[in-house]
Amino acid sequence: MDWGFILERTFSAMIGPEVMVYALAAVGLNVHFGYTGLMNFGQVGFMAAGAYGVGVTVFWLEWNFWVGIFFTFVYAAVLALLLGIPTLRLRADYLSLVTIAASETIRLLARSRVMQPITGGVEGVNQFAGPFYDLSPFKLGEFYSFGPFKYLGRDVWVLLVGWTILLLTTLMVRQLMRSPWGRTLRAIREDEDASRALGKNAYYYKMQALMLGGIIGGVAGTLQVIQKASVQADTFNPVITFTIWTILIIGGPGRVWSPIVGSSIYWTLIVFIENTLRQLPPGVRTTLEDTVQLSDFNIAMLRFILVGIGLLLLARFRPQGIFGSREEMALDRR
């Protein structure tokens, strides 16, 4: 077993592109669920909307990449409106039904034959992010090492931009939640009827929160496809939504830094486990393959089994998260 390799991968995963993208998506979900109590089970749909905001603009309209970035915001905001209008006046579980259904439908629509001229269908959109990488001060193909961290130049550039956006967004959300607007959101989370009785229009506040969190999710989706340099419908699998939920609950919903902490913990664990299993000595590996079918494919599936059992146990025994307090806990009521 090559422990050096495993540790290098694990360290690089601690602040790697996945951590950044999932943390940003979790910041959006935190606005929805942590602060406002909205059960959004379709965050990956907002990510897809954001990603296709760029993808469709470049692929179909053949407009500039930077115009596409603007459409990231438009698409995510429109999706939030479409999903919010029928559901936000109803009980909390209807939003979850519609968002989970919509996120899967977006994926199927984007990969369908009919939409092929617009979204690129199954092949998706490739080579659209050139203008972003043209600005890179790093050499795209070279490796850069910073202490225990090691990334390709193109990833260093993505990480630099991505973490800047992530930190700025986190600080913006912190300030917003300290404002009267944010306090109203939390009041709605605690007791919607009471806040309505005090003259707050809960529907509009919830809609604004859904749009804000959705746009943040959209930006996360855009960063993800820029990093992968391709927009593929099938990368927006519904299970990603629940990975983000797991991340948010690990960190503790309704807390400013929980998305970043949760995402870092999640990816460090997953990358460590997967790389260790892949690096097992051949004898051990063969035994495990024969007894519990630990093939390469199944090692990849193990991640989702862990997400599932983790989410189940966290929601059951520690809904406030590892670091959270029960004070800021939407899952505790109702």
Add this chain to the structure above:
Amino acid sequence: MPKSRIGRWLLFVLLSLSGLGFGRFASAEVSDDLGVIGQLQYTDAVGAKVLVEGVSLAIDDVGSAVSGKDGTFRIPVPAPGEYTIVLDSATLPTGVVLREAERASLVAKVSENGDQRVIFPLILGDSVVASAENNFSVRRISQLTLEGIKLGLYLAMAAIGLSLIFGTTGLVNFAHAELITWGTLMAYFFNVYGLVGTFGFLSFLPAPFGSGVNFIVATLLATVAGGVLGYVLNRVVFRTSRNAGVSLLAQMVMTIGLSIFLRYVFVYFFGSRYRVYLDYASQRANTFWGMELTSRDAVAMAVSVVILVAVGLGLTRTKTGRAMRAVSDNRDLAESSGINVEKVISQVWIFGAALAALSGTFFGFDTVKWDLGTRILLLVFAAVTLGGLGTSFGALVGALIVGVVINWSTLVIDTELKNMTALIVLILALLLRPQGILGKKQRIG
């Protein structure tokens, strides 16, 4: 509590060891010389891939082949070169056609490196009729309606449990899709391996134990396995949560976790390949009044109708059924009039999961796969919301409407996109009548 112990034991056995016979699937490529290969498949009503068996293909002067149970075919060729392979359209199952009719013969360039793959894109006949000629013919609409009713009947069985569990506990069970898949997979394993044949070392035992049983018996066993899983989930996971005072929203997140966990355990042991039952995998359709239906589907539909009528009678006429409806209607009132609510919830889980498993065995007729339930979850949600979440008969009404509307929608939109109609139905229902067709207005907060 012997009942509970047996339940857990069964679950443990089925879950953990269902994969041990897995090695028996690995069928090695026998020949390593050259050939033309391919796999025939099309996308069915619920957007799933269906493998096509029994289609003849031929290369003149070289040889011919018939596609196997998994839709694959291989025609060996003597040397590298160009070969024209012809698909005999007359041997395609009824309703399935080539996407481009003129491409029934393809040229395959076989190199010395090995087998050359060719692709014959197949689709359901409807979409060709749609583009070709009379879009709204009576014949086509009646065929779509029939398929819609079929889908609706299966959906209804899947949806009743979801609706009743919501009614009695207030919980939206996102893991319901996996209860459906569980039924499909259990029917497959009983059909192919029998009761204990999944343990490789026990496969020498005679028919009901070591090797597969008839599909009808397998269906019954799968339904029982569904009930067992429902009982165990409620007993081990959700009853303890209710007792510990875990909030409903947290329980909802738990069902999501459970759903992902079960789904990926399924794919871990079952693999991501598509498979088919040993019996009734492909049949020729019978034609009556211009509509086509295989006898397998006709029997399954009849069984569904009988079961749904029995469920209806059970809910209205038996003491247990009335108790279920009473708890659904008003839990506190039911409890104070002497109904043992926990017992009723347990019964609802057993009964709902068994029905979901039964519907899963029917959904699996075309292909058996690990994410079958997840693919139709949207339809089930649309059905229960349209009918009225928590109402006993709403699921039935909603499922039939959703099934028919989805099939009708292919008159105007691409078949590939028809499940999207369910989302539109869901959103329209929430906008216009959020309590559902049979729901009472005060339910919606």
